[in-house]
Amino acid sequence: NLFCEDACVEPNVVIQFDPLRNKTGPIWHCHVTVASAKDAKFYGYRIYGPNIVTHDGFHAFDSKKILLDPYARTVYFPPGNDLSESTTLGSNSGSAPLARLDECQCPFKWSDDPHVRHESELIIYEMHVRGFTQHPNSGVSPEHRGKFQGVIDKIPYLSDLGVTAVELMPVFQFAPNDGNYWGYMPLNFFSPHHVYSMSPDHCAQRSEFRRMVQSLHAAKIEVILDVVFNHTCEGNETGPTYSFKGIDNASYYLASRNSAEQYANLSGCGNTLNTSNPIVRRLIVDSLRYWVTEMHVDGFRFDLASVFARNMDGSLNLNDPPIFTEITSDSALRDVRLIAEPWDAGEAFLLGQQFPGTSWMQWNASYRDTLQQFVRGDSGLIGKLMTRIYGSCDLFPDDSYNSLRPWQSVNYITSHDGFTLYDLVSFHQKHNDANGHHNKDGADDFCHNCGFEGEVRVPVDVMRLRKQKVKNFFCLLMLSNGTPMFRMGDECLQSQGGNNNPYNQDNETSWLDWSRLQHHAEIFRFFKEMIAFRKEHASLSRSRFWRDDIVWFGAHGPVDLSHKSSTLAFFLSGKSENDCDLYVAINASPHVLDFRIQCGSQRKWRKVIDTAADSPKDMMKDGPSETLLSDDFMVAPHSIVVLADV
DSSP states (O other), X not given: OEEBTTBOSSOSBOOOOOTTTSEETTEXXXXXXXXXXTTOOEEOBOOOOOOSEETTEEOOOOTTOOBOOTTOSSEEXXXXXXXXXXXXXXXXXXXXXXXXXSOOOOOOOOTTOOOOOOSTTOOEEEEOHHHHHOSGGGSSOTTTTTSHHHHHHTHHHHXXXXXXXXXXXXXXXXXXXXXXXXXXXXXXXXXXXXXXXXXXXHXXXXXXXXXXXXXXXXXXXXXXXXXXXXXXXXXXXXXOOSSHHHHHHHHHBOBOSSTXXXXXXXXXXXXXXXXXXXXXXXXXXXXXHHHHHTTOOOEEEETTGGGGGBOTTSOBOOSOOHHHHHHHHSGGGTTOEEXXXXXXTTSOBOTTTTSSXXXXXXXXXXXXXXXXXXXXXXXXXXXXXXXXXXXXXXXXXXXXXXOOOGGGEEEESOOSSSOOHHHHTTOSSOOOGGGTSTTOOSOOOOOOOTTSOSSSSOOHHHHHHHHHHHHHHHHHHHHSSSEEEEETTGGGTOXXXXXXXXXTOOSTTTSOOTHHHHHTHHHHHHHHHHHHHHHHOTTTSOSSOOGGGEEEEOSSSSOOOSTTOOEEEEEEOOGXXXXXXXXXXXXXXXXXEEXXXXXXXXXXXXXXXXXXXXXXXXXXXXXXXXXXXXXEEEEOTTEEXXXXXX
16 A cells, blocks of 8 residues: 555555465565656555464454554654554554655765774663753753754763763664653664654654764764564554554464463563564564664664574573574674673573573673672672672683673663662662552662662761762772673762653653752762773773682681671782782771781782762872872771772
8 A cells, every 4th residue: 555645544556466476485575666656655564364363373464454564764654643543453544654665865974984892991871862861951952852963962971971882772663652761662673763853854864863873983982772672562462553463463473372362471561573483583683784784883782682582382492593693694793792681571581601692792680689789788798799790700601611701791780670870779669650550560679778768858978878889889880890881870860769660751750860960970070980990990891701810808818708798808910901900898888897908918009999988089090099008998888999009
């Protein structure tokens, strides 16, 4: 069905497919000439077939539905469209999203757009395109707020902070007005989300995204896209039919093994893409290739990536799921950064060597949980903390069989999915009532409010402790071997009012409040200087584990691994990396403790970091530092001290 502009109810041209001419094997095809299209600008499919469960799968054909081409490069929403008409049987003409016939031919001058690839300096900043600049106090002009252009406007800020990669929450086209602010309900895998562009013109939308990528590259910042290939916005049997359901439901989605449900829900969003099907795998690889070759992105973070290891019946294939080979063997994707969220909603937790993508990086939830618990004050975690700081060798072993590396561990404490770093130390429980699920949604973070709930009229001593713990979190993150990642706004104590799942909050709950940058300038400075400290010390971020270069201690003797222990120290030699040596003392107890240097005691040590000190003495790498006069030094409660040899 071909439609004219502003006339999307009745098609201008209807092309009926003939299986004798328009079908080869399982593939339907046709060639539409400009003359035969007449004045049409948009198109959609009508497909005839059963709407029942048969021996070869479960079908959801509806011959009255206008269906979106899965390979559409631009999605057009007719004026006044009502997507609710796609949720019931019958026609959705006039409201159905359509693909454009006149594919964008506008040239884009990439010039010498460099391929950006960081190694030891990789520091990932997770951000939401709209939320980053949508707040009225962002300092961005109204027409740029919440847009790709708004990101460009704030590149000097990102460069000043020191991050070397941005991980953009989903930018694929998702259905408007469905209440999903985050974007984890994709409608199409090839087009940028139209709301993030200043112009309704399809060529301009693509150019705006490309300009953002080009500008970030010029600042030597990688662009990583958070992509959702585990489900779509069509949901289960009660959800809408936009595209995949009506084209070939049985191929695109996994059927449920539960007779009470039609769709397997391993994503927690109603359906699960059938990545064991070669047509679906081809779609995914084609999409990835498009974003790399045409849009110049540098990598992908795959949401709920364990779905890639699911067989047709929903069981796990941990030996050789073909999609991993197809992605890594594609010539355009060979040098692309691949990051997995190595679990799904079906209890497949494949973190570490279990994950079939052996060379992929992975979000390390064990790092997150251990650090959250330790800084909160939980007991019995010293052994786990050592393992996480070291690079999680238990999950990414570098023995001769596995040959995994610490950089594959994406270390993080907070992400979009959970509390902000400040809320983690400001709330005893989640406050998600605004989401409409009776506060039952969202994960349970290992949070602690430091003795006072919320951020209204916070006592001075409580606020001081909160800031100190935030610095502890970030200090440990930057001192750990692996790849660090933190979320937008943590550098200025962004708060969501205790909401740890604001997926549907397109308002000031989720928008970055830039006024906090002025209110908490000392925290921004600490983050900035801590990032710079990591970059300056090659011994911290190695491609291999520290092995003999690290020695672990307690406050005065060997490491205390008892359940009640709350202290840890380590000496990290920098000789093999042409770096200085570091001595780190960690005191999670509520008491001032005396630590003794137990390695390199004949040297002169200077204090370069003290998270208990006020700014600027909490980070003294560029200012006058305190030289220790003896091997003993005091470490304040709930704080970290880092020494460097003179």
